[in-house]
Amino acid sequence: MSAxxxxxxxxxxxxxRISPARWGLYAFILITALYFLLPLYVxxxxxxxxxxEIRQGHLLALPASPSLAAWVKAWTSACxxxxxxxxxxxxFNSLRILLPSVVISIVVGSLTGxxxxxxxxxxxxxxxxxxxxxxxxxxxxxxxxLVRVFSFTGLGQSLATIVTIHTIFGLPTMTLLFRNYFAxxxxxLFKAARIDGAGFYQIYARIMMxxxxxxxVVAVILQTTGIWNDFILGLVFAGRDNLPMTVQLxxxxxxxxxxxxYNVDMAATLLTALLPLVIYFGSxxxxxxxxxxxxxxx
Amino acid sequence: MERSNVDITKLQIGFGGLKVLxxxxxxxxxxxxxxxxxxxxxxxxxxxxxxxxxxEVKGGQIRIGDRDVTWAEPKDRGIAMVFQSYxxxxxxxxxxxxxxxxxxxxxxxxxxxxRVGEAAKMLRLTELLxxxxxxxxxxxxxxxxxxxxxxxxxxxxxxxxxxxxLDAQLRAELRVEIKRLHARLGATMIYVTHDQIEALTLAxxxxxxxxxxxxxxxxxxxxxxxxxxxxxxxxxxxxxMNFLRGRxxxxxxxxxxxxxxxxxxxxxxxxxxxxxxxAILGIRPEHIEIVGSEHPSAVTARVEMVExxxxxxxxxxxxxxxxxxxxRADADAKAGAGDSLALRFPAEAFSLFDDQSGQRL
Numbered sequence: 001m002s003a004x005x006x007x008x009x010x011x012x013x014x015x016x017r018i019s020p021a022r023w024g025l026y027a028f029i030l031i032t033a034l035y036f037l038l039p040l041y042v043x044x045x046x047x048x049x050x051x052x053e054i055r056q057g058h059l060l061a062l063p064a065s066p067s068l069a070a071w072v073k074a075w076t077s078a079c080x081x082x083x084x085x086x087x088x089x090x091x092f093n094s095l096r097i098l099l100p101s102v103v104i105s106i107v108v109g110s111l112t113g114x115x116x117x118x119x120x121x122x123x124x125x126x127x128x129x130x131x132x133x134x135x136x137x138x139x140x141x142x143x144x145x146l147v148r149v150f151s152f153t154g155l156g157q158s159l160a161t162i163v164t165i166h167t168i169f170g171l172p173t174m175t176l177l178f179r180n181y182f183a184x185x186x187x188x189l190f191k192a193a194r195i196d197g198a199g200f201y202q203i204y205a206r207i208m209m210x211x212x213x214x215x216x217v218v219a220v221i222l223q224t225t226g227i228w229n230d231f232i233l234g235l236v237f238a239g240r241d242n243l244p245m246t247v248q249l250x251x252x253x254x255x256x257x258x259x260x261x262y263n264v265d266m267a268a269t270l271l272t273a274l275l276p277l278v279i280y281f282g283s284x285x286x287x288x289x290x291x292x293x294x295x296x297x298x
Numbered sequence: 299m300e301r302s303n304v305d306i307t308k309l310q311i312g313f314g315g316l317k318v319l320x321x322x323x324x325x326x327x328x329x330x331x332x333x334x335x336x337x338x339x340x341x342x343x344x345x346x347x348x349x350x351x352x353x354e355v356k357g358g359q360i361r362i363g364d365r366d367v368t369w370a371e372p373k374d375r376g377i378a379m380v381f382q383s384y385x386x387x388x389x390x391x392x393x394x395x396x397x398x399x400x401x402x403x404x405x406x407x408x409x410x411x412x413r414v415g416e417a418a419k420m421l422r423l424t425e426l427l428x429x430x431x432x433x434x435x436x437x438x439x440x441x442x443x444x445x446x447x448x449x450x451x452x453x454x455x456x457x458x459x460x461x462x463x464l465d466a467q468l469r470a471e472l473r474v475e476i477k478r479l480h481a482r483l484g485a486t487m488i489y490v491t492h493d494q495i496e497a498l499t500l501a502x503x504x505x506x507x508x509x510x511x512x513x514x515x516x517x518x519x520x521x522x523x524x525x526x527x528x529x530x531x532x533x534x535x536x537x538x539m540n541f542l543r544g545r546x547x548x549x550x551x552x553x554x555x556x557x558x559x560x561x562x563x564x565x566x567x568x569x570x571x572x573x574x575x576x577a578i579l580g581i582r583p584e585h586i587e588i589v590g591s592e593h594p595s596a597v598t599a600r601v602e603m604v605e606x607x608x609x610x611x612x613x614x615x616x617x618x619x620x621x622x623x624x625x626r627a628d629a630d631a632k633a634g635a636g637d638s639l640a641l642r643f644p645a646e647a648f649s650l651f652d653d654q655s656g657q658r659l
Contacts, residue, residue: 188385191352192446196399197373206398210389 109174557619
């Protein structure tokens with residue numbers, strides 16, 4: 001019975017053979033992937049080899065007896081300038097800079113973005129265009145004036161200074177990100193909340209921010225990678241006790257006493273890159289989710 | 299439940315140099331169902347938003363329940379509102395959507411529970427209370443939005459095109475539900491729509507608006523039967539009213555001349571004494587009837603097209619001078635394209651308008 005009905009249905013067209021264009025596409029993707037994965041591969045295998053094996057020069061060979069000795073050394077006892085406590089101090093410094101900077105810049109940025117999303121006057125788009133451009137001005141231009149400002153105000157180099165700096169530089173992007181998202185929400189949502197008696201901050205905290213989860217994820221990724229990878233601002237504004245991981249990594253890699261410990265350098269570099277990698281892999285699914293579903297029509 | 303009247307005097311609203319409403323007066327009785335009807339951009343939504351306190355007014359006064367609320371915050375006006383896009387809080391469950399306003403107002407929890415329970419029961423939402431808006435259908439979402447308004451126990455309920463996002467069948471269902479709700483609560487309701495069927499079925503009174511001005515404010519029956527001007531006549535009614543261009547002639551008794559066809563005006567209730575002048579004759583499709591050709595006031599017309607509509611048929615005709623019009627006939631009326639028909643245009647069903655001003659004569 002069912003066989004008869006199935007037979008009556010015309011089979012849907014489905015290409016069985018993969019066309020040459022497809023092959024070309026796959027080949028391109030494969031080569032691109034290899035191009036970016038090869039350095040990573042070299043770094044990982046090198047970090048697992050002892051120096052004696054590295055000296056033989058077989059860059060691509062797998063380690064004869066993989067060992068984590070270089071990783072332990074990079075973490076606990078590699079010399080970063082005068083002290084030899086490994087890169088871990090840098091890791092925790094970076095964390096102490098990262099956490100408040102990310103939280104404060106997102107809170108302030110989303111709040112200004114929310115306020116600006118309600119501000120719909122003529123010329124607003126020009127202003128936002130200008131903010132966009134400002135966000136792309138190289139930091140270096142601001143460094144000298146900012147150093148003068150911070151020394152004049154007596155703040156100098158400290159954890160608070162570097163957190164302030166990261167917050168300021170993060171603001172244009174964060175503000176625009178959240179403004180554009182909030183401006184895309186139906187105004188009626190805001191009106192309904194006003195009729196329900198919620199005030200400016202209540203609407204922000206209880207209605208807007210819970211809806212902005214995808215934006216918060218994007219903001220966390222942008223800010224975390226940006227702040228974690230920062231070198232020059234940390235070097236200039238953090239002060240000697242708070243130097244971030246990137247600065248300490250540079251100190252390890254560029255310290256030139258005797259033989260260059262490639263395995264330790266590689267391990268230290270991978271350790272430094274670990275956090276942004278984890279963030280990227282861990283947050284992917286949030287992008288795909290339609291969080292705002294059901295807010296309005298369908 | 300409190301039932302407030304609404305009094306609007308000399309209301310002015312503008313954005314920049316653009317005047318949307320100017321010197322608008324409107325009175326809504328307590329427990330009345332008033333519909334603001336008009337095409338998009340006529341100012342009806344602006345007026346509703348002004349009553350809700352969501353846009354600033356430039357002048358005039360708004361009183362709700364005999365309290366001047368012109369400058370009051372939306373929450374302090376004793377109003378509740380339902381929006382076209384539902385505007386449910388997407389990250390909250392239905393229960394939290396309903397109770398949010400009461401929570402903000404620090405209502406005691408047992409009072410919140412009883413009000414939410416009551417509204418949910420009235421709108422058949424009890425099973426849906428723990429769902430998110432995204433898990434509901436369009437009709438259910440709009441019922442939640444209505445529920446969110448009901449729990450406020452407001453003096454006036456405002457509806458901003460609440461059914462426009464729904465498909466035809468749901469719209470008809472929810473329309474009945476809103477009407478039932480009004481009958482049950484006896485609450486004051488102001489309802490904005492561009493759909494004249496909604497207006498005619500729901501309203502105690504309809505305010506037809508165009509260009510920021512109320513064109514006519516009356517009961518649905520009056521609006522339909524005696525439109526105050528050509529705009530109201532053409533906007534209300536589907537299929538639309540027919541308009542014939544011609545002139546009034548006082549030839550003893552007044553007659554209307556269109557081309558070489560004479561329409562007897564005996565029986566038409568003139569508002570002002572007729573004078574010889576160009577005018578427009580309006581007549582609704584259901585008022586024209588087929589008669590025998592020997593009928594004294596029969597008018598001959600040629601059938602162009604027949605549109606069967608189920609219960610009846612819409613027949614499109616042309617007069618001898620080419621004027622096109624349509625009329626409603628029995629579904630089994632024997633008429634086909636090319637046929638010649640004798641028709642009667644009853645004067646008591648006419649609407650005559652001044653050719654220049656468009657005002658009813």
